[in-house]
Amino acid sequence: MTSQASYQAREFDLSGLNGISDRTLAMHFKLYRGYVKQTNLLNEQIREIAGGPEPGGAAFPAYSELKRRLGFEYNGMVLHEYYFENLKKGGARGRPESNAAFTKAVEESFGDYDRWKMDFSGTGAMRGVGWAICYQDPSQGRLSNHWIDLHEAGNISGFRPILVMDVWEHAYLLDYAPSDRPDYIESFFSNIDWDVVDGRMGVVRLAAIA
Numbered sequence: 001m002t003s004q005a006s007y008q009a010r011e012f013d014l015s016g017l018n019g020i021s022d023r024t025l026a027m028h029f030k031l032y033r034g035y036v037k038q039t040n041l042l043n044e045q046i047r048e049i050a051g052g053p054e055p056g057g058a059a060f061p062a063y064s065e066l067k068r069r070l071g072f073e074y075n076g077m078v079l080h081e082y083y084f085e086n087l088k089k090g091g092a093r094g095r096p097e098s099n100a101a102f103t104k105a106v107e108e109s110f111g112d113y114d115r116w117k118m119d120f121s122g123t124g125a126m127r128g129v130g131w132a133i134c135y136q137d138p139s140q141g142r143l144s145n146h147w148i149d150l151h152e153a154g155n156i157s158g159f160r161p162i163l164v165m166d167v168w169e170h171a172y173l174l175d176y177a178p179s180d181r182p183d184y185i186e187s188f189f190s191n192i193d194w195d196v197v198d199g200r201m202g203v204v205r206l207a208a209i210a
Contacts, residue, residue, distance in 0.1 A: 006043075007077065009036040012084040018091070019187025024174045031170060032084070035076035042070050075151035079131055082164035088193035096194040101201040102143075102162065105136065109143040117189070120145045120163070124185050129168045135159035141204040162200045163192070 009032065015022050049063045095113055096103045103113060110116040116134075123145045124132035131148040135156050143162065148154040165188055172184035 006040040007036050009033040010081060010084075012087075014084065014087055014089055016089040017087060017187075018190045019175065019184070020087075020172070020191065021175050024172065027174065028080075028166075028171060032077070032080040035073055035080060038073040039070070039077050042066055042073055046070070071152035072150060075155070079133075079148075079151055079161075079164055080166070082161050083131075083166045086163055086193055086196050087188075087191045088196070089191070091191040091193055096198065100194065100198045102194070102198045105141055105143050105201065108141070116143070116145075120165075121182070121185050121189075123147050124165050124167045124188075125182055130154070132165045132167055133161050134163040136162050136201060138202055138204065160200060160202050163197050 012029070014020075014025055017025070046063065046066050049066070095117075106113050106116040110119065120132060120134055126147055128147075128149070130150060132145060133148055133155075134143055134145050136143055137159055144156075144159075146154055146156060165185070167181065167185075169178060172181065172187075175187075176184045
């Protein structure tokens with residue numbers, strides 16, 4: 001069977017973030033590399049079963065379980081890359097530029113930046129572990145904030161991830177108590193690379209429906 005290229009873990013230079021320690025980042029990068037490794041391993045195992053003599057026979061239960069696990073590992077890899085990408089040491093420590101595409105979409109979708117931030121922060125502060133993600137609807141350009149259980153449950157099909165915040169406890173537990181997650185969220189906001197966020201805004205496919 002033809003071998004396919006494996007994913008490679010990316011390197012992110014984020015030392016010196018405000019309120020998120022280098023120790024936390026080192027642990028987080030190690031966890032991310034684990035998702036990359038497991039994604040490659042699962043893909044290889046699935047290819048071996050699919051290319052075997054009985055892809056729909058005795059091996060099918062194992063194949064099914066591998067397929068179910070794949071979404072968790074894939075999204076664990078991809079969402080961490082989005083998360084690390086939208087952070088920057090010496091970040092803006094404030095809000096995006098008033099003329100940015102992201103700011104204009106926030107105003108159209110929520111009324112103003114403060115209301116959007118309150119909603120996004122509130123999403124991230126919900127009980128449980130997961131992700132808070134601001135998505136753009138490519139058909140109308142509207143933004144909406146969503147809670148993502150684990151990694152694969154709750155993602156909106158076809159929507160663009162614009163800002164991704166990890167709120168699994170490994171993202172902040174070395175720096176904050178579990179009850180202090182709101183402090184971690186504020187630290188996250190002080191390190192956002194708004195240029196990256198704005199660059200993720202895409203072209204709207206259709207005119208907004210009245």
